[in-house]
Amino acid sequence: MPVLLVVGFIAFALSDFVGDPVLLYLGQDQTQEQREALIRQLGRDRPIFVRYADYVWGVLHGDFGISYAAREPVGQLLMQYLPATLELAGIASALAVAVGVPMGVYTAIHRNTLLSRVFMIGSLIGVSLPTFMLGMLLILVFSVWLGWLPSFGRETVLSPVLPAVTLAMFQMTMIMRLVRAEMLEILRAEYIRFARARGLSDRAIHFSHALKNTLVPVMTIIALQFGGIVAFSLVTETVFEWPGLGRLLVKSVASADGPVMSAYLLLTALLFVTINLVVDLLYFAIDPRLRLPRGGA
């Protein structure tokens, strides 16, 4: 909650002070009288606290003001760009988990095979390669040289492939390294040795004993890294001309569009807070040890 309040105030400041709405409505040839009349009409001569309350009230009702660049209500703009970003982030996260977790398990169980080494070196490159470089590399190889996949836009079924891979790469390497480290830790634990002594199959030990216990830290990282997905989606969407929120934000920064910037800020803050809450709740579902004893204990 305090996060949202602070962010709310910054967002208000952005939307109130960044850019000039009067210039937007009147254009360059404005007289002083016109200017003052409009300032009164827009309520911008009122005290700052009143304007803040007004802004918060508006936001709670889905009114984020009007974009200076697009001259449309910001709420509409967001709704228009949001689906593309959600689609991309969803595919990327799913990809990162679907590839990262098995890779982590594999490198933990078969530590010294050639494939494991390839994965580990690949992950080092994945971490140090800037997102936009990776995107351009993929475009060069798969669109320009091989001509297999589209490199920009969101028109065809294959369009999300390259952007999603680009966006997923960093998360994927993080997840892989984390799963590997956690698995190695857990495989040394007492109860794993006990399970082996009982004669359980490797398969049962690796998947139902070891992997299950790596899930809590892995989930935390996935949730915390969601911020990374948001930040990198700015870059990825720019590289691939993907019509999402990230591109909207970059454009509004370039054109000093305060209301759009503040709405984006609020939206991401809300997302972070919600995700943290959901993760906290999921902990209890996954790990019974965290559950508090109920009733008169």
Added chain:
Amino acid sequence: MRDWLDSDAVHGFRTSPIAVLSCLLLWLLIGGAVLAPWIAPQNPFDLGRVSLMDSSQPPMSPAADGDRTYFLGTDQQGRDMLSAILYGLRVSLLVGGLAVAFAVVVGVTIGLVSGYVGGFVDLVLMRIADVQLTFPAVLTALLVDGSIRAALPRSVHDSLQLHVVVFSIGISLWPSLARTVRGSTMVERGKDYVLAARVIGVPSWRVALTHVLPNVVGPVMVIATLGLGMAILAEATLSFLGVGLPASRPSLGTLIKYGGDYLYSGSWWMAAFPGLALMLLVLAINLLGDWLRDALTPGLR
């Protein structure tokens, strides 16, 4: 000097091939950047020396007048890529270094104050750091950059663009520094020697500066080194997004951005070589930072 050469840190450095290699690579890149005006084959900003006859030449192609070879090719205006990269390294390192220096000053000051004064001040400052840490650094830098861009008139802004970018990136990096310094300060504050200094009446700002500060230098150096890598990447990202430095002073990120526009025509070298330089630079800094962390702050591992 002898003591220093025999010390643990130096021994650890000499026996770690990764540390030596990354340090060498880093010095090579920094050297290339600093000496660019003297060692670059061409001044990429001197339009008299740049020939449009040589535009978009692939790597290893000879110049039109035949007196030299473009080892890394040329861009669409006939600029030698190698020279452009050396000059770009200069800009990237300058912005990254200044941003980190700014972040260190702000972060260490806030951390010292927060940890030493404690109470309400500490609560407020750390809350701000918490909120900022929720957002990725690049996003913060972008929003700060955007707000300043909007607040300043265009003519003023263009001349201040370097400062604006340095400020935006520096601001996005201070919380992690402040937190570490605060933590170490709180530990040191309770120790006997600090208590003794206070008892004999040393003013608290002097205790903080002369007694507490030297004890937090290790972690600060580690975070600053890793922060340099982040700052350079952040600058490249901002420039790539088109809200960083002006095109008249291209950093590596700007070179990559403009090179990317020619990707579709198959001129891969215009983006690939600046990208490679950026990657090597950041990789060297990160490896060195990792090594520093292990060597200087065993507790942080």
